[in-house]
Amino acid sequence: MAGLPSDETRQERDELFRRLSSAASEGITILVDLHIVEANNAFGRLFGHALGDVIGQSLASVIAPESREAVARHVASGSEKPCDVRGRRKDGSTFDVEVIIRSITYRGQPSLGCVMRDISERKEIDRIKSEFVSIVSHELRTPLTSIRGSLGLMEAGAVGELPPKARELTRIARQNADRLIRLINDILDLEKIEAGKIQLQIAALDAPDLAESTVDELRGMAELYKVSIDTDVRCREPVAGDRDRVVQILTNLLSNAVKFSPEGGVVRVSIAPGSAGFLRFSVRDQGQGISSEQQARLFTRFEQLEAANTRRRGGTGLGLAISRSLVEQQGGRIGVESTPGAGSEFWFELPLVPLPDVHDGSAEADAAPGILVVEDDDAVARVLGIMLQRAGHSVTRADSLAEARRALAARRPSAILLDMKLPDGSGFDLIDHIAETPGLEQLPVVVLSGVEPSFDHRLRSDRIVEWLIKPFAERELLRALGDAIAGRTDSRRARRRSA
């Protein structure tokens, strides 16, 4: 039966909560007015307190002084994302801790439920990993420079003519030094890409020009393998991508195609319309083809078909994994179509960008709804920009609250796409700013968040037209914006007028 729980039911629930939380390895606490009113044993252990000591203490007592401001901001923001801070044990030592906070009701009063986890080990692993990458990057390359340099000079006869057998052995050693260098470069590249550490510089690219220059770079290699390359351009629309990285992907696909083509074969590079809103680059070879089982594994690390054959041709087994990561980070997709015995076609698609003169100077430009994207993550902002521009919106981007306030002072957009977690505060600060600024009160806001809205969030939803959970589909975003700009804005005005 629905209704308020009886005392007995409440006691049962309290008991259930205590039993479950006592079994948890994370520290769990309930805060009223930011003071600890309940805590499990793990919470006491985490901070070196006897359980009895900690009840009644403020949250600040278990947070290192340098993190207290960050925790206060996190609590005020209402964010439900994990927040990494420094915790403080009873003995004064500090450590890395992850804090997750939820608004709850405890014995009838608004409270906070808080889960805390020691992440010292994870942080240490991250640090060791970064250090390792740095060591690989420098410490391995330095001796390799000496090895590769010495072998190159000897092989070329720069220090005198070598006997034929010694020259052959030197060539083998130099080729394998080159292979080791490529492998180190590929491992580092993949690590950086997958850790999100690469900075993509997305611009409108001239795909035919980019393809032509890549093909020119590989003509020497193609001649070596007695393979010819031709190009077929069927679309000249600009595409959104990082030029260096697109060249890297195309070089990888093209050099694979050359290596695995028979002598006298032709490799064809095509640029053509792809799926809706995308441009497709494809590289077709006349090689042996790939079975469907092998195709499924091709884009994973160290996956080489006929390993001995591939090694003979100098592959590292990472090129396609790198290409896939790079394509996906640029908002595209990659794939292969192949029939054993009939060659293969590797392709990737990148988003088209609207031609720059679509709106410029026309009456339509004035009517085109401008969207302010407030998002601190460059990759997310970039993808949003591409989606919105493709739908005909002009876009202004702000990466912080301060930048968003400046953009709003300069020009009123039609709607705001708002990330709630920003480097200088919460998205709610901007929502409050909008509410208090004459001329902006009606401005619709679409929230982009990693978490579902909490009860507190819903209370403030008057200004939030839509709350989208990342990741979201392009059509979902565009529908929400359409509602924001037209339908919902109107209905809200109507609601206010009638109030």
Next chain:
Amino acid sequence: MRLLCADDEEDIRTILQLALSLDPELEVELVDSGEAALARARMAPFDAILLDGMMPGLDGYETCRRLKADPATADVPVIFLTAKTQRAEVEQALTLGAVACLVKPFDPMTLAAELRAALAR
């Protein structure tokens, strides 16, 4: 063309000497630190300076900054030869006034040509 090269690794200096001597028009002087590069560059005229990025003491970046801050050496083109190849590091070198970044490991047979091409750009 007079070229000053700074690298803290003795083996790499040996290879640089051999690789660059393949170009008969290059007159190469090698030093083992950023401090020594600064001192030599102030004492004698060079047409270009090749700096290792990572060196103990004054690293290549700080050496480049000081070369560019000194009117006596500011106009000498600086090229980095570095094992660190991340875009941020290349940008840092270019921001400091270097004309190019060449990558380690390098091909000794083409190093002199790459150096000349970078200077021509």
